[in-house]
Amino acid sequence: KAGVTQTPRYLIKTRGQQVTLSCSPISGHRSVSWYQQTPGQGLQFLFEYFSETQRNKGNFPGRFSGRQFSNSRSEMNVSTLELGDSALYLCASSELAGGTDTQYFGPGTRLTVL
Amino acid sequence: AQSVTQPDIHITVSEGASLELRCNYSYGATPYLFWYVQSPGQGLQLLLKYFSGDTLVQGIKGFEAEFKRSQSSFNLRKPSVHWSDAAEYFCAVGPPGYSTLTFGKGTMLLVSP
Numbered sequence: 061k062a063g064v065t066q067t068p069r070y071l072i073k074t075r076g077q078q079v080t081l082s083c084s085p086i087s088g089h090r091s092v093s094w095y096q097q098t099p100g101q102g103l104q105f106l107f108e109y110f111s112e113t114q115r116n117k118g119n120f121p122g123r124f125s126g127r128q129f130s131n132s133r134s135e136m137n138v139s140t141l142e143l144g145d146s147a148l149y150l151c152a153s154s155e156l157a158g159g160t161d162t163q164y165f166g167p168g169t170r171l172t173v174l
Numbered sequence: 175a176q177s178v179t180q181p182d183i184h185i186t187v188s189e190g191a192s193l194e195l196r197c198n199y200s201y202g203a204t205p206y207l208f209w210y211v212q213s214p215g216q217g218l219q220l221l222l223k224y225f226s227g228d229t230l231v232q233g234i235k236g237f238e239a240e241f242k243r244s245q246s247s248f249n250l251r252k253p254s255v256h257w258s259d260a261a262e263y264f265c266a267v268g269p270p271g272y273s274t275l276t277f278g279k280g281t282m283l284l285v286s287p
Contacts, residue, residue, distance in 0.1 A: 064217070093273050103264065103277035116274050150217055152273075159206045159268045160225055163275070165217035 061086055064153050064166035072172045078139040081169045085132050085153030092134040093163065094126060097148040106149075109134055110157035138171075146173045176201040176267050180278035187255045188286050195250040195281050197265030205267040207248045208275065209239055213261045221263075224248065225270075235259070260285045 065084040073079050085092050094106040105118040109128035126136040132153075138145055148168040154161035177200045187193050199205065206225050210218040222233025229241040239250045248265060262282050266275040 091273055093275075095275075095277075102279045103266075103275075105274050105276065108273050110273075116272050118274075152218075154273060157273055158271055159273050161273075162220050162223070163273060165210075165219070167215070167217045 061088075064151055064164050066149075066151050066166040066169050068169060069167065070170045070172075072174060073141050074174050075141055075143060077141050078137065079141060079171060080135055080137045081149055081151075081171070083134045083136075083151030083153075083166060085134070085151075086164055089153035089155050089164075090132050091154045091157045091161070091163075092128055092132065093152045094134070094136050095150045095152070096120075097150060097168070098146070103150070106136065108157070115157055141173045143173050145171065147171060176205060176269065176276045178265050178267055178276055178278035180263075180265055180281050182281045183279070184282045184284065186284040186286055189257050190254050193250075193252045193255045193259070193283070195263050195265075195283070197248045197250065197278060199246050199248065199265070199267045201246075201267055201269075203270075204243065206270060207239075207241060208266040208268065209233065209237070209248070209250045210264045210266060210277075211261045212264065212280075218264065221250070255283075255285055257285045257287070259283060 091110045093108045107126045108116040128134045150168045152163040152165045154163045179198045209221040265278045
């Protein structure tokens with residue numbers, strides 16, 4: 061099976077712009093989670109989706125939003141970008157929600173905000 | 175709120191020597207516990223996980239971890255380190271019922287010849 065795919069892999073934006081990141085889970089996986097990784101804050105949970113429903117949300121401002129489509133693909137959007145949004149954004153998928161299934165991580169999207 | 179502490183930011187181990195990476199967690203009940211590894215430019219790969227049962231958990235690549243409830247610890251061990259094990263290691267906890275993970279800050283493992 062193909063692994064978790066994230067597009068684009070690298071992105072450069074300027075402050076104030078918005079950005080959309082995409083995640084395609086492993087075929088058959090219905091749960092998708094997003095994480096932000098920065099040198100200062102480490103890995104922080106953003107969202108968890110299962111069957112198009114957001115099950116959980118991390119402590120991020122409303123500028124961060126996401127959604128999941130009927131084919132389980134997920135997108136996250138960041139509006140009004142700030143310098144501090146520069147990070148590696150990781151997506152993970154699993155067959156089921158609930159935490160017992162192994163989560164498989166994608167390679168991430170490296171976002172740089174100038 | 176749940177939290178994870180990995181007290182060692184960097185560890186250097188000689189190739190062939192044993193390894194122990196420390197992880198302490200804070201959680202109201204018994205959480206789900208995980209160890210992940212991240213190589214440069216890569217995503218995270220699951221090494222092992224603990225939900226319940228036997229407190230000694232075997233994982234991939236020869237790694238094991240032991241859950242100690244009394245010490246709120248989940249330390250990762252490997253009897254003999256290989257140069258290819260050099261990477262960053264993350265301990266994580268998750269609330270039962272959710273895929274949400276809270277990660278530690280990570281421990282960078284360096285392997286010397």
